[in-house]
Amino acid sequence: MASEILVVDDQEGIRTLLYEELSNAGYQVHTATTGREALDEFNQREFQLLIIDYKLPGLDGLGVLDILEQQGRKVPVIMISGLAEEITTENRTYSFIQHILSKPFDVNDMTKLVQAILSE
Numbered sequence: 001m002a003s004e005i006l007v008v009d010d011q012e013g014i015r016t017l018l019y020e021e022l023s024n025a026g027y028q029v030h031t032a033t034t035g036r037e038a039l040d041e042f043n044q045r046e047f048q049l050l051i052i053d054y055k056l057p058g059l060d061g062l063g064v065l066d067i068l069e070q071q072g073r074k075v076p077v078i079m080i081s082g083l084a085e086e087i088t089t090e091n092r093t094y095s096f097i098q099h100i101l102s103k104p105f106d107v108n109d110m111t112k113l114v115q116a117i118l119s120e
Contacts, residue, residue, distance in 0.1 A: 003048040003118050004028045008038040008064070009080065010056055014103075018051060021107050022114060035059030039067060047075055048118060051110075054081035065094050076117050080105065 005027050007018045015031045022029045030047075032038040035056045041047075050068075052061040059067075061079060068075065074096050082103045098117050101110065 002026055002028045004030065004045060005049045005051060005114065006030050006032060006038060006041050006047045008032045008035070008050070008052040008056065008061070010034065010053065014053075014080075017107055018110065021111055025111050025115070027114070027118075035061065035064040038064050042068065042073065049078070049114060050075050051078045051080065051114075054079055062094075065096070069094070069096075078110075078113060078117070 005022055007015055007022070007029060008031070009015050009018075010033050015033070019029045019031055030041055030045075032041050033056075036059055038050075038052065039059075052064060054061045056064075061081075065077065077094070077097045079097055079100045080103055081100070099113055101113070
């Protein structure tokens with residue numbers, strides 16, 4: 001069965017790009033626009049990987065990680081942001097952040113990173 005990935009970003013272009021690229025690579029991809037939608041998705045299914053934007057309207061990416069951690073859910077995370085230099089210190093706080101990618105990122109690099117994380 002294909003690994004399930006949740007992509008959370010408020011930019012439609014990024015969600016669509018990652019959905020298409022990762023679906024074509026054989027993954028089951030779900031998307032969400034906000035942190036609240038992401039938590040709703042987690043209440044419906046288990047994911048093997050979370051790709052989430054740092055800055056989201058309302059509940060931001062770190063807020064989602066706080067709630068997942070409180071619920072005891074440990075899922076590998078790729079954090080994406082235009083502010084990657086500001087969040088690199090968060091990697092020490094959240095052990096499940098596997099990688100932080102700056103926007104814009106190369107979609108081929110993202111696919112390789114996803115494959116590496118999910119093959120561990």
